[in-house]
Amino acid sequence: MSTSSGACLPLEEITLDSxxxxxxxRRVLTxxxxxxxxxxxxxxxxxxxxxxxxxxxxxxxxIERVFTSDSLLNCVACYACMAKCPRGIxxxxxxxxLVKEQVFLRLxxxxxxxxxxxxxxxxxxxxxxxxxxxRALWVKTAGVxxxxxxxxxxxxxxxxxxxxxxxxxxxGQDISRATARLFHALGVDFAILGNEEKCAGECARLLGETxxxxxxxxxxxxxxRNYRFNRIVTSGAHAYDAFKYQYSRVGFAWPVDHVxxxxxxxxxxxxxxxxxxxxxxxxxxxxxxxxxxxxFYEEPRMLLQAIPGVKLxxxxxxxxxxxxxxxxxxxxxxDTYFKAKxxxxxxxxxxxxxxxxxxxxxxxxxxxxxxxxxDALKVLGQDGKVAVRDVTEVLAxxxxx
Amino acid sequence: xxxLVLLKMVPDVVEELQVDASGKALDTEFLRMxxxxxxxxxxxxxxxxKERQGARVTVLAREAPExxxxxxxxxxxxxxxxxxIQAADGGAGTRPAATQFAxxxxxxxxxxxxxLILTGTQANDDLDGLLAPLVAHxxxxxxxxxxxxVSIDAAGGSATAVREYPGGVRGEFSVALPAVVGIQAAEKxxxxxxxxxxxxxxxxxxxxxxxxxxxxxxAMPQIEVLEMAKPAAAGKAAMVEGxxxxxxxxxxxxxxxxxxx
Numbered sequence: 001m002s003t004s005s006g007a008c009l010p011l012e013e014i015t016l017d018s019x020x021x022x023x024x025x026r027r028v029l030t031x032x033x034x035x036x037x038x039x040x041x042x043x044x045x046x047x048x049x050x051x052x053x054x055x056x057x058x059x060x061x062x063i064e065r066v067f068t069s070d071s072l073l074n075c076v077a078c079y080a081c082m083a084k085c086p087r088g089i090x091x092x093x094x095x096x097x098l099v100k101e102q103v104f105l106r107l108x109x110x111x112x113x114x115x116x117x118x119x120x121x122x123x124x125x126x127x128x129x130x131x132x133x134x135r136a137l138w139v140k141t142a143g144v145x146x147x148x149x150x151x152x153x154x155x156x157x158x159x160x161x162x163x164x165x166x167x168x169x170x171x172g173q174d175i176s177r178a179t180a181r182l183f184h185a186l187g188v189d190f191a192i193l194g195n196e197e198k199c200a201g202e203c204a205r206l207l208g209e210t211x212x213x214x215x216x217x218x219x220x221x222x223x224x225r226n227y228r229f230n231r232i233v234t235s236g237a238h239a240y241d242a243f244k245y246q247y248s249r250v251g252f253a254w255p256v257d258h259v260x261x262x263x264x265x266x267x268x269x270x271x272x273x274x275x276x277x278x279x280x281x282x283x284x285x286x287x288x289x290x291x292x293x294x295x296f297y298e299e300p301r302m303l304l305q306a307i308p309g310v311k312l313x314x315x316x317x318x319x320x321x322x323x324x325x326x327x328x329x330x331x332x333x334x335d336t337y338f339k340a341k342x343x344x345x346x347x348x349x350x351x352x353x354x355x356x357x358x359x360x361x362x363x364x365x366x367x368x369x370x371x372x373x374x375d376a377l378k379v380l381g382q383d384g385k386v387a388v389r390d391v392t393e394v395l396a397x398x399x400x401x
Numbered sequence: 402x403x404x405l406v407l408l409k410m411v412p413d414v415v416e417e418l419q420v421d422a423s424g425k426a427l428d429t430e431f432l433r434m435x436x437x438x439x440x441x442x443x444x445x446x447x448x449x450x451k452e453r454q455g456a457r458v459t460v461l462a463r464e465a466p467e468x469x470x471x472x473x474x475x476x477x478x479x480x481x482x483x484x485x486i487q488a489a490d491g492g493a494g495t496r497p498a499a500t501q502f503a504x505x506x507x508x509x510x511x512x513x514x515x516x517l518i519l520t521g522t523q524a525n526d527d528l529d530g531l532l533a534p535l536v537a538h539x540x541x542x543x544x545x546x547x548x549x550x551v552s553i554d555a556a557g558g559s560a561t562a563v564r565e566y567p568g569g570v571r572g573e574f575s576v577a578l579p580a581v582v583g584i585q586a587a588e589k590x591x592x593x594x595x596x597x598x599x600x601x602x603x604x605x606x607x608x609x610x611x612x613x614x615x616x617x618x619x620a621m622p623q624i625e626v627l628e629m630a631k632p633a634a635a636g637k638a639a640m641v642e643g644x645x646x647x648x649x650x651x652x653x654x655x656x657x658x659x660x661x662x
Binding site: 104105109110112114115118119122123124129130131133209210211212214215 | 415416417431435589590591592593595596597598599600
């Protein structure tokens with residue numbers, strides 16, 4: 001059992017006593033109760049137990065009360081509390097998953113839409129319940145050749161981990177087609193796992209359904225071991241986090257990149273190919289995983305500004321202050337639950353800001369954001385006010401010309 | 402109060418079903434079996450009754466691929482006992498399934514003593530919804546189907562069940578126990594059980610086994626499958642194109658040809 005991550009603690013040991021035996025646990029106990037976490041939390045106003053109170057309850061020996069509240073279903077794992085904590089406590093990374101796991105095991109009832117997504121992910125490897133055998137169907141429409149490792153298992157440089165949303169969702173497939181064209185234009189030697197790929201599972205972990213996460217992690221790592229490749233590049237911002245921070249627990253040791261920073265590394269080769277002038281005002285939404293959690297603030301902006309004619313404008317909340325789309329930590333399947341509770345959907349809060357910038361394009365880099373923001377614009381009656389497009393889609397458009 | 406829930410595995414239609422080379426059966430290469438959705442509702446209704454009024458819940462299923470997973474999940478959700486009928490290959494179709502369930506129930510004192518037998522009112526391989534009434538008939542018990550809510554009456558000798566009718570009409574019935582009830586939908590959607598709980602149950606609990614009766618199948622009328630085929634596509638939609646006036650004339654012609662005008 002690793003001591004580098006508190007997430008490896010056995011379930012029943014989450015007490016003050018056992019916490020102090022682990023470096024990350026000891027750091028949790030240095031909390032100065034300043035409340036920055038609750039203040040920056042997008043749902044801090046409606047949560048009974050924001051991180052500050054969780055730590056206070058832990059110290060007071062009353063953590064069981066937190067475990068039996070459904071307060072933490074509201075946590076969308078956006079890393080805002082962790083990014084702001086003056087003591088550098090690994091809130092979203094260590095404390096919240098541990099507490100949420102206990103909450104999830106005790107919840108007397110979980111929202112039906114969430115149940116379905118979790119059951120689907122376990123059975124079919126994707127939350128929408130699509131056939132696992134249809135995962136790679138989009139490849140036929142890619143317009144460029146895409147090698148499927150199960151059919152052609154020769155060694156490859158880049159194993160591209162496409163993820164669920166970009167394999168199945170029509171708008172996600174647009175991102176995959178754009179990404180494939182960019183890889184092709186750059187001469188990247190890449191291949192995908194096709195139907196052997198399953199959800200990386202990070203949102204299940206950050207929801208507290210760690211058993212599901214472990215099952216998916218074991219499966220994916222076993223599949224990776226069947227092939228020879230030098231690095232993994234994934235379209236999933238959450239998958240990137242899972243591979244980078246969690247999969248090492250079961251021996252994952254490959255270098256890993258997300259598509260957006262990977263393309264930024266190749267900007268010198270990419271720039272001469274971006275020949276089509278796009279006279280767009282573009283505002284960029286920092287995804288929680290890429291931005292706050294990993295600090296990739298400038299890479300997507302550099303890519304967008306390399307496109308001739310693109311003018312970048314910023315929303316008031318940008319970089320470390322970006323407002324979460326609400327899809328993390330299971331939030332993707334809790335929209336009805338949040339709505340029933342009377343909360344504003346975070347995706348709606350976010351697109352209102354985007355529309356106010358006057359931008360023609362709201363650029364994103366996490367697969368969840370496209371459908372969430374497009375839906376939010378429709379709900380608000382603002383459909384068409386701003387086009388929601390992945391950074392790769394805008395880049396691929398600039399390839400033509 | 403003893404509640405017995407009959408569970409059945411059915412073909413998972415998330416995978417496209419194919420007919421095999423014989424033309425008489427499903428191609429099993431990619432076929433996966435899944436717990437019938439309405440049986441999951443029957444289990445949920447039993448668990449709700451257990452939580453509300455106290456009961457011992459036993460789940461009973463015929464042998465089928467992936468059935469153990471479904472039984473362990475039922476235990477993890479709160480069922481007290483799970484039993485699998487061994488060597489269940491007594492023939493395809495609802496009739497043999499019902500007879501086998503009935504024989505196993507009649508042959509076991511615990512099953513026979515159940516106050517309430519719940520199962521899905523339909524399944525995707527039993528759209529006629531015959532399983533529950535056939536089981537009831539063979540056991541000589543009353544049957545009520547298309548039920549969306551059950552409660553046990555205070556004295557325990559009867560239950561009140563709400564049955565659905567077309568047009569949103571609901572009827573409330575009192576049924577003497579023991580009885581067989583076909584569940585259309587539980588009062589709540591079936592609960593989720595965390596993977597960790599299922600794994601824990603797999604370590605701590607075991608699935609009971611009961612042998613199918615030896616006489617089973619001998620005198621059983623079997624359905625012989627002559628041919629199995631995907632539904633043929635009906636006629637394709639005709640697109641009426643042209644100037645609006647011409648389209649309107651064509652549409653009225655089409656409608657009057659079919660006697661709709």
